[in-house]
Amino acid sequence: MMKHIWIVLALVLSPVSVGAQSVVEVDTTGVDVELVDTLVEDTVADYSLYVTQYGLETCDWVEFCENPRYAIVTKNGKKGIYDLIQERHVTEIEYRNLGYSRTEEYDDSTTMTLFYAKQGVRIGILGVESSNNSVFALWADDSDELYSLEECTTIDSAMTMTAVDLLGRCIVEQQLDNAQIVVMDAKTGHLKTWVALDADMEKKYAGELLVHSCSASLTIPFRNGRPPKNKAMDATSPFVMAAGYNSLALDGKILIPTLKADSVEIDETIPSYLIATLKETLKVDRKASPEMGWLVEGINCWGNTATDDIYAEDDVELVTPIGKQIQFVGVFPIEVPCYTICVVANKKSVDITPAAFADVVNPLMKWLLGKTS
Template sequence: MNTKKYIRTTLLTIVLSLLAHLSFAQKAVVADSIDAEEAFGKKQVPQVPLEQCEHIDTCSIAKFAIVTKDGKQGIYDLEKHENVTEIDFDVADLFRRYVSEEGIEVFYFYVERGIERGTIGVVGENNQTVSVWMDNPEYVAKLDECTTIDSAIAQKCHDVLSEGLKSLDGTYGQVAVLDAQTGRLKAWIALEKDGEDYVEGKLLKQACSPRVLTLVGITPRLADINGSLKDKMDLCGGVYNIGDSISIRDHNWRSGGYGVMTCRQALTHKSNVAMFKILLVNRGDDAFCIWKKITSDEKQTNAMELAAVFNSLYQKNIITFPTLQADSVTEATIDRIKPLGRKYLQEVLIGLNKGDGIQASYAPKKVELAGIYGNYQGKDIENGEHKLAEMSFVGLFPAKKPRYALALFLNRPNEPIHDSKDLANGIVNNLVEWLTKHVQ
């Protein structure tokens, strides 16, 4: 028998079968790389004795186990007493046994490593492997090559986020800090609940509260319609009827809502009626469709991206993003906000946190903050009920000449209810006040 030909045929069979069974991961599979024992050769896998492993989890098929060492996982054959793969995965899990028409028995494992995910097929007879890897669309970044991270800021973010998650019974949290002048990343931390503890998590895209993005997106439009923050508008007691039994409501409509206010007062109280009226004058018949889209559609972003966009919209006509490679950044021109519109946005974001602004009672006392809180209710996939809550904040400080841009998300069960004040006192103010002192 031609051994090399047999190996080649076996591995090609696995590759084809592997690609056929990857639909568990995503609807359309685009493999970034396929490793068939490095072009049909046999890899030499470092062998680690079981007694050196921290955990040994037997799979549903007892032939294999998932072994853990130094926080990494690998596949181990309990019958042959050998490591099938290196112990270098973040996640490994057996999900399928398959027997081909030729009688080849293959075991498939789902694996994750860094920002990639993949599937490994293991031939039962000889533990030859084939792996198919692709980018994981949920994982957005890794920081191995970023040289602008400030270790002190990163550690403080880790500690404060961990304590905040504990106090709010969070399941996942993410915080990012940028240098507001250069746009470079100073810290980006993600933590997730693991039993009673919080461990390092993946930097994921997350559902973001539309309340954060709506005010930021609509306020500059006041300049487009030649309006002024001093102009007065009737907020209709918190309910604005637009026909066909459809109405726009403020958060306090049940208690009578707001009456006549200046645009500044209305926006610094996060009035939906005020924002919709501005949009109505700006976009006419298209206003309601735009409103529905920006307030109802789930927005997916991450803390670094939100901080970068917010920082750029607040300060200049260029959006600056860290590339996460060394200290480089990319820039893109913003041409849709007039200078007067940016001035209005600045005044409103500062006004939210001072005077009679709706966030003033829990704003930090020793630094002027330009920022906004939001909340978002996620839906349970199976029955559509509200099960999860997302709490978020994005802002800059000091407001007049920003030094830092800060953004964070926190996911938690929807009950018991927590509001923005809890997020401010539990995480945001701690970081804002510490970072203000940290400025060199």
């Protein structure tokens, strides 16, 4: 079995031809090799016996491959591999994208059919061995879905540690599933910190910096209209949302950090008359919004909060919420803007409001202002 893992590894390290589509190159940095059904003995005749089976007629779409044995099936927006000869699903229908690559025959008479795949925030190669439909997978981070801070030279390590401490305690106390903090320098548009944490605080590992991770109930001043509500994969990340609000401190200029050294790019410029309106609209009024006033106590800022429902990925009609997402964004102090922060968190099953950020937002804002005094 290990032999075939290295076969797939060798194949994925080179460009993968995907039918008539463009060549896909997989970045194997930090790649983790995973065996599907590793608990099943080699003597099992068909690994697909351990995969959930649906009647082919229940699938929404069937795409036939150059290898006539296999097809790619689609159900509720997700894809899987189907064996047309044995009339069984080879994989769960759980991939957001699948494509046939090619079929390879090896000296030991083994035949491996290769597919490129996208699942969650990963991109990789699936190999199906024809003798028993065993599936091997090789994964890497999908650069279209994840940001990387490795080349960003503007990150403040002390600020990052403070954000980790505040956000970590908030996750534990509020029983959040995950949360993120973004801090930008209001004067330059530079990214100062971006922390993403999951609920498993014992391991203390950072969650992925998702390109798409916010729903869109917050007013985004630099976009005409909103992304589709509650469609997380089409919405705006905390990173982009912070950059949009930061335009209030830059006379309407929206500076997007490239995350390469200290460079930024001008996304667009908001007209001055609109900036004036937004500043008036987004100025925190403690009497009109006591909750917001509590979050930014003692600090004059432009900002907003929001709460959105979270839905399961396969709930395409947005019928049954499974949790809540809370959001805060603020530019402060109004007198001489220094920082923009955006905080986002998700919690399943239980209602929650932005008040849960009270022990994160205000202490972080005051700590940041202390650095500039």
